[in-house]
Amino acid sequence: MSYWYLDEYVIGRQIETVPVQIDADDIMAFAREYDPQPFHTDLEAAKDTVFDGLIASGFHTVAIANGQFLRTGILDGSNLGGPGMDNIRWLAPVRPGDTLSTLMEVLEARASKSNPARGIVRLGITVSNGAGVVATFETVIMVRTRETGAA
């Protein structure tokens, strides 16, 4: 898939990403660096926590969704940066062996007032594991408008 210019971000347009499976080693390796809590870093100790076993860091779930979204290619060459994310909600635990599917939907798209070469897009991301939705969040990205993309 080639990248999308601003005018291709039509509100309500959706794109599905390639599902990805997560295992215990992935979960623990990520968490040791970025979220070192026993329910994310230690298979045995996690059994004695409120989660009754290892679960993925919420930061990890969001990062996986981000990676799969980027691999769709719709931002390749068009991304001018991302100023932030909002309303991240972790709704259910992600466990070793879960296969995560990420759905992206365009929520808002507008031209920048200060820079006509760029647009600002808000995307709603929903991550599911087969049993249901595990996380939702919104991400804001800046993309090229078509006129300058050809330059």
Next chain:
Amino acid sequence: MTARYLEEFTVGQVFDTEPVTLSEADMIAFAERYDPQVMHTDPQGAKATFYGGLIASGHQTIGTAFAQFIRLGIFAENSLGGPAMDEVRWTAPVRPGDRLETTAEVIEIRESRSRPDRGIIRIQFRTEVAGTPVSGFQTTTFLRRRPSEDSA
């Protein structure tokens, strides 16, 4: 520091965390997996981007900040997980070798109505490099309350 219960926090309290740096290799390894874009994965290609060189994924910056807070040990076994994060903002690029300094400010504390053993604590994280804010975010965490005498 040892683990604190909900009652041991106050709104406005600020915790300083240990400064940390990310190397070029750290940034590339993370981004190849979780944020595969030229400015995060390819030092040469990154020079031709808007950023003029390699920068860290924003996801890596916030994870690094959160980990430094967890390493203080004040949540430890009293954390019952986090249902939410809000207002993630990436305000300036983070480059290899930058010294990331993160503070964590308690912005809200409330008791759970449905679960008397716990409450909710919200924390505003702020990360700076040489005094310039590079990222911020707010976390919401379920935290144990101090067990009462008769339930002990």
